[in-house]
Amino acid sequence: MGAKKKPKTDLTVLRIEGEMTIFRAAELGPVLLDTSGPVEIDLSAVSDIDTAGLQLLMMAKKTALAQDRSLHLVGHSPAVTDLFERFNVTAYFGDPLVIAPRADGPSKRRSAAANAEH
């Protein structure tokens, strides 16, 4: 549980651990939105994410775009992948997600989730 900032030259790496849900939205909000310069958000340790969490990520992306900064999401955990596919928001972030967005059917989805774990 926690969100750590690891400054590395001018790239800010945010690693979010634990759940990204409504219960932590108020805590995570400022951390995600109060950044400058290029940002990389590491989602590999996100155990659970809900609409509130997604909204925060979208917000961060939108802010970054508006300020002409780069913001990348990396290491999508299975929970994140599932949610992105459900809401079809992968394109919104434009980051290479290990797999292509789901077209239809749960079967493909499951294999996608499996891929993400590899």
Next chain:
Amino acid sequence: MELDASLAIFVTECRDLLADMESALLSVEQSDAPDELVNAIFRAAHTIKGSSGLFGLDHVVAFTHVVESVLDRVRCGELPIADGLVVLLLSCRDHLEALIDKVAGGRVEPDPALSTEGEPLLVALRAYLAPAQPAASSATGVQPLPATAPDAGTFERIPDDAVGSDHWHLSLRFSPDVLRNGMDPLSFFGFMDTLGHIVHIATLADALPDAQSMDPETCYLGFEVSYRSDASKDDIESIFEFVRDDSQITILPPHSRIDEYIRLIEQQAEPARLGEMLVRCGTLTQRELDRALATQEAQAVHGAQVGPGAETTAAIGTILVEQGSVTPQVVDAALQRQKQTRDAAAHENRSIRVDADKLDQLINLVGELIIAGASVNLIAHRTRITELQESTSKLSTLVEEVRDSALQLRMVKIGATFSRFQRVVHDVSRDLGKDIGLVIDGEDTELDKTVIEKISDPLMHLVRNAMDHGIESAELRADRGKPAQGTLRLNAFHDSGSIVITVEDDGGGLDRERILAKAVERGLVESGHALSDAEVYALIFEPGFSTAEKVTNLSGRGVGLDVVKRNITELRGTVELSSVAGQSTTVTVRLPLTLAIIDGFLVGVGKSVFALPLDMIEECVAFSSERGHNYTNLRGQVLPFIRLRELFRVRGQPTRGENIVVLKHGEQRAGVVVDTLLGEFQTVIKPLGPMFGHVRCVSGSTILGSGEVALILDAPALIQRGIQGNRNGPSSEQRLLEEHVA
């Protein structure tokens, strides 16, 4: 976060629904219109499933889903609603109640022990489903939500030729508070998966504000969903029942006319994007969209000319059907939905839920108001200012009305308590192997909520007792020439300021001799003592008394009836038994209507003032009797009486012109001799301290206008004492005769 508050509402609603479900299940076999009841049961299950889904209670959803599937088959006439199924469904209802209780206790996760209990029920339920459809794999429980999708088949109710090829389109703009209220759009989608298949969700982030003004707990996202489902429109609408009020939710059925989409596009703040979304969702083709946007302008002009509201809803419905744009089922569903919502709204208007504590506080305040009012009255009276007296008397009338309506708020119909016994009778008669029917009368009789709460356990005992000991086995009934089905009657009615509840069975009656023998054996009475029937029967309420020859797991342990009596006495009530050998036994419970404020009547003895419940007073007459007698002649009838002066050892000599207050309780009557009659008084009952718990003939105290304390007399106890006091001397008739002769 208001999660707890909405969860509490959910639990309350579920319990109500489960109660409805139970009563419907119990009467469905006898009913003339079983369809309606089956529908009610189905709706209850469906709503519980729906709202559980919203709270992410997957285990409840999974279980209810199977129940619902079986009910759906019953509803379609594929399954007869037979005895076995009713019993099974009742057990399922109980299981659901247990699940909900766990949720109420704060456990949102499935409880392993309960899940194990639920397994056999699920197996039994699936047996009913088996012939038509292989057991739904999703029903076993706690799998990730998307896996619950393949159940759509169960909901195939509307025969629609175009199934599968077309999609519903849902446009969802949830209220900003939806996340804060604990309802994540994800759970709605999860629940939609159980009704059909979500083809595509397009997420709209256009409403996201600037980073600075964003509240991370507010929902800014909008969703356009294309959805494939055979469910009816009201089923889909009901998914969003909990959030519909403050959210913008548009549901377009398959084959909706292009106009509908135009209207949808117009409604949204982000019109251009929405058009794209519709295309992306596969709801509209690009060509259709272009045509739609092109006609939009023309329509706007046309719309302005016609003017709004020219046609009625029904007419619009018909037109839509004629044009082939909407299937009749959709219109039906929509109209029915409207009606339901209207009914529900009307119902909501008529009743609100209020915290019982708030009511208690109101009653307390009214009590204080009455006491304060009494003191104002007294002072006004002393000042001898007519105007002041007039206004205070007007004030007291109002206070009295306030009191009555405040007390009325606490009055609850006893019907709900009675109908709970339907289930008890159903279950117990099954356990005992007896065929017993329950007849309920007077369910509209109202009494204080506190009294109802406290009386339901004692009543339960009496009902069980009557079924176990009262009603004979079928063979014995046949021998005695009675109908095979035993009858238990519950009745309630008002009688002189008290409520009377009777529990009557048409069984073997009480065996006077056996009770007496047992009582002698237990040393409760001495042998050779002449006792009236009522006194003998009353013995079975003594602790440790049971005449049942064998102990069953229901009753017969001799624990119970004494507790019943104690509970009823604590409520200032009485219990009596009467019996006709071989025919029936009736238990009569008498309770005061309310525990808080009564109309009292003040009497004075020496300097002390006492209050009597006005409802128990039949009349007041001037006292005339020779000294030493404790009975008088009231218009040719013997009236035993008791002297308050002697009873409470009040000092001083009785004044001339004493009065008798005639009290009546049930069939019994007795007089109370007092010095003066002081008139009516609104009496706020204040309990006496536990120190005085054993004082007989006094039930509480009240505060007078002057600030003095007056004791409230316990009329039934006084009557008992009056009658018993007489029994010791020669019989009263004899004495009366002597007096006449003299």
